[in-house]
Amino acid sequence: MSSSPAPLALPGMEWPGLLDAERQLVQQLLDGVKAGTVRAPQAWQQLVRDVLRPEQPFQLHQALHAAVFAGWDERVLGPAPIWVPTAADVAGTNVQAFMDRFEGDFAWRAQRTGQPAADWRLLQRVSCANPEGFWSAVLRELGVRFAAPPTRILREAAPDDPDGCVWLPGARLNIAEAALSCPRAPPEAPAILWAAEGRPRDVQAVGREELQRRCYHVASCVAARFRPGTAIAINMPMTVEAVVAYLGIVLAGCSVVSIADSFAASEIAARLRISRAQAVFTQARSEILGVYFKMPGMLPAVGGMASRDVVLRGGKALPLYARVQDAAAPLAVVLPADGAQAPLRLPLRGGDVTWEAFLAGPGGAPRELVAFSPHVANAHEATNILFSSGTTGEPKAIPWSHVTPLRCAADGWAHQDVRPGSVVAWPTNLGWMMGPWLVYAALLNGGTIALYQGAPLGRDFVEFVESAGVEVLGLVPSIVKAWRAVGCLANAGWRRLRCFSSTGEASAPEDYHWLSSRVLGYRPVIEYCGGTEIGGGYLTGTLLQPQAPSAFSTPTLGASLVLLGPEGGQSPHEGGTPCIGELALVPPMLGTSQRLLNRDHFKTYYAGMASCAATGRRLRRHGDEVARLAGGYYRALGRCDDTMNLGGIKVSSVELERVVLERLGEQLLDAAAVGVPTPGGGPELLHLFVVPREAGRDAALLAACQAAIRVHLNPLFKVERLVVVAALPRTASNKVMRRVLRDQLAVAPRSKM
Known part of the structure; x- marks a missing residue:
């Protein structure tokens, strides 16, 4: 029947830690669920509201959830929800207000029921079937300012x-101008709230007029040196100055090249x-390193860095300018890590x-006083060049146009429910798509960007979220695991928080139940799965639907998808039965890429793909394996x-293998890298299979492989396990069979590998 965890063995099911009245309510609700007079989701909703509190043991939360949903048949109903929206939760959302006003087409008017969850499913269908009417209404809702409006939505x-x-x-x-001049932004709401590392309660504000002035100043200086269309990189942490530089480059008509601050010089x-x-x-x-490193032995072993520079984030040294120099970069504009005003x-x-x-300015004269007009462009001119790892080793260069951020804004508006004045925090970096996503999803919706200029793994970040009044908090599952471990x-508080959102990697259901329960009254986790080449997501959740941990409740607006079976069969979202398959997208979809700088776009995403059985359009390859569950829910299974x-x-296996074999070629004959999910669900862990030239040096090999990857690829990548083998399994055409290696890890005990 149910795949929910069995109730914990609590003495006499008396639910220790509860008051007598609370125990009576629990028993009353459980009796009602068992008798069929109370639906399990409504019973759970009442327990969350009236009984459960963050300071109670998490085991109690788990036990009560298991007891309420003991008779829940997930094969028929889908995963048991952790968060069930109330009428008040739904009433204040962007989408509910939009549905109340949306005239739509005949199908919308004829089939709307007035029930939020059912109407959401209808709206999602309409967004795919009638893009002209739907996106016209959404753009009006967002108040996007055009220098010249489109003649239509889609040709x-x-x-x-x-x-x-x-x-x-x-x-x-100019999409940066549109973001800086959002007409829906409350005049009193700041554009950015930020705090320096170590001072989480000292929250500083950057007003909208100030941000616009600073961005226009940078744009004027960029325009004085470079022509529109020039590519200009940003390689720095997510700070106020990084946001100013990003928007200033776009205002000047140039393209931002996104480079993560964790990359090694070769990747830069x-x-x-x-x-x-x-x-x-x-x-x-440029100060003496001893100022930063309070404990002996904390100085990282990075060649030459001690005499050059470091930026410290969360106790980790980031030799950003040193890496830029080692990368033989062109002109570098070097900002002080201590703040824009520090020498x-x-x-x-x-x-x-x-x-x-x-x-x-180039002539030394201050350009802040020079009048500047943003570069107005065709909507399809590039504004940002981002990178996504492919399977060939070289990253795919994906241009974002002025249209792509509209996907960011629409997703944030509909799914994370970013409202005018909402404070949005998402620990990320402009080197990854969620950095630009945060900028546009917040500002184009009239919201506020919240930046903690330090690591998000400890108590300081928790205090910043409360002090800044964050309403939407984005995360990756690794952060949640770290919070839970320490x-x-x-007593986080987080009184203004309305939802979490999670992206980047697979999450563990237990971790996300724990996260939801840490805020009084629970908060939903909106899972968000997409890609750089999409400009946003294709699977996610909403505040109108019950949310289950580590599950997606809906495709995003405008996203039509099918699951491909092993024999080539297609299972569409609408009416689709539970199954597992490779997810493919049905074009067209607002925001998706249409060219690559260093690959053939058609060959990368469309060559060899079948046509959609329903529309006749060629399907778009994405590469994620997904399970469709009952009730319209989905779970991501990996790549x-x-x-x-x-x-x-x-990151691609090829990139990891290349670094290891290039740097350890004298010790290794062959290597293969595979990602394996955390037991019980969660982020992938890196396992390296190696064929050594000499036996008996396993520990030294592990350390050498880890060092090579950290120095020459990314210091954040950790080798979970090194497996020494005599040979790698290969196909007749000599391709490494990594799926076979993953299967071996799944079935063989650790001691046997």
């Missing part, structure tokens, strides 16, 4: 030419080369300039191809 192409369609034909705008060099970047914004700090004492490479000098959410998510960072 379609032939079914076998998915990249030939044009979204918003005729539109001209590859992205600069592929994008043909002409400059890079980065950070440095930079570090000697710079010839040709590089400080932030202060850059803002003074217990830093005790179908040879990529993995490590701590929310997508």
Whole structure:
């Protein structure tokens, strides 16, 4: 019947820790569920409201949930929910207000029921079937300002030419200008709230006028040095100055090249080369390292760094400017890590300039007073070049246009329920798609970006969330695991929080039940699965539907999808029965990529794909394996191809193997990298299979492989396990059979590997 955990063995089922009146209510509700007079979701909703509290043992929360849903048949009903919306929860959402006003088409008017969850499913169907009417209404709702409005929403192409369609034909705008001048933003609400590491309660505000002034200042200086269309990289943490630089570059008509601050010099060099970047914004700090490292032995072993620079985040040194130099980068604009006003004492490479000098303009005259008009462009001009790992080793370079951020804004509006004045925090970086997503999803919806300029893993970040009044908190599952391990959410408060959202990697249901229960009255976790090439998500949740941990309750608005079976069969979302398959998207979909800088876009996403049985359009490859559950829910199972998510960072097996074999070629004959989910569900763990030249050096090999990956690829990647084998399984064409290796890990005891 149920796959929920069995009730814990509590003495006489007396539910220790509860008051007598609470025990009576629990028993009354359980009796009602058993008799069929109370539905389990409503019983659970009442327990969450009237009985359960964050300070109670989590085992009590688990036991009560298991008891309430003991008779819940997941094969028929889907996963048991952890959060069930009340009428008040639904009434205040963006989507409910939109549905009350939306005129829609005949199908919408004829089939609407007035029940939020049912009407949501209808709205999602309408968003795919009638993009012209639906997206016109959403753009009006968002109040997006165009210099010239589109002549229509979508100009379609032939079914076998998915990249030939044009979204918003005729539109001209600057999406950064639209974000900075959102008409729905409350005048008193700041654009950014931030706090420095170590001072989480000292929250500073950047008003909308101030942010606009600073972004226009940067844009004026960019325009004085570079022509529109120039690629300019950003390689720095997610700070106020990073947001200012990002929007300033876009205002000037240039393209931001997104490079994560954790990348090694070789990865930075590859992205600069592929994008043909002409400059890079980065950070440095030039004081003596002993100021940072309070304990002996904390100085990381990075060659040459002690004499150059570091930026410290969460106790980890980020030698950003040093890496930029090692990458042979073009002109570097170097910001002080201590803040925009702090002087930079570090000697710079010839040709590089400080932030202060850059803002003074090429001639040394302050450009802040020079009138600047944003570059108004065709909607399909590039604004951002982001990277997504492929299976060939070189990252795919994916341009975002002025249209792509509209997908970010629409997803945030509909799914995370970002409202005018909402404070949104999402620990991320401009090197990953969730960095630009945060900027646009907050500002285009009139919300506020919340930035803690430090690590999100401890109590300081928890206090910042409360102090800043965060309403929408984005996470990756690794953060939640860290919080749970150290217990830093005790008495967190988080009074204004309305929802969590999770992306980047698979989550563990137990961890997310725990997370929901840490806020009085529970809060939903909106799972969010998509990709850089989509500009947002394709599977997620809403505040109108019950949410189960580690499950998706709906495709995103405008996302039509099918699951492909092993024999090529197609199972669409509508009317689809429970199954497992490779997820494919049915184009067209607002925000998805239509070109790559260094690959053939059609070959990458469409070649070899069947046509959709319902529409005749060629399906778009995405590469995720997904399970459809009963009740319209989904669970992500991982990648179908040879990529993995490590701590929310997508990386290919080929990239990892290349680094290991290049650096340890004298010790290794062969190597294969595979990602394996955490037991019980959760983030993937990196396992390395190696064929050594000499036996008996396993511990040394593990340390050497870890060091090679950290220094030459990403210091955040951890090798969970090294498996020494005599040979790797290969196909007749000599391709490594990584799925066979994953299967071996799943069935063999650790001691036998």
